[in-house]
Amino acid sequence: MKINLHQLLSAEISDEAAFHLVTFVRSLGLALESIYFDQMLHHLSMCEHDPFQSESDEVNDNPF
Numbered sequence: 001m002k003i004n005l006h007q008l009l010s011a012e013i014s015d016e017a018a019f020h021l022v023t024f025v026r027s028l029g030l031a032l033e034s035i036y037f038d039q040m041l042h043h044l045s046m047c048e049h050d051p052f053q054s055e056s057d058e059v060n061d062n063p064f
Helices: 015-049
Strands: none
16 A cells, blocks of 8 residues: 555645644654564564575575
């Protein structure tokens, strides 16, 4: 799903509305991080220690 942020978020809002929107999104991000921080760390550690996970999404044509 591709979202065009310029279509979703209008530039024609007041300075106050832009301030509140940015403050809300920043606070939401911090809240999500504080709630899911342990799971984020666990996921990162699993990605770093998984020898079978590919570093890139490229298809490797070499069968060996």
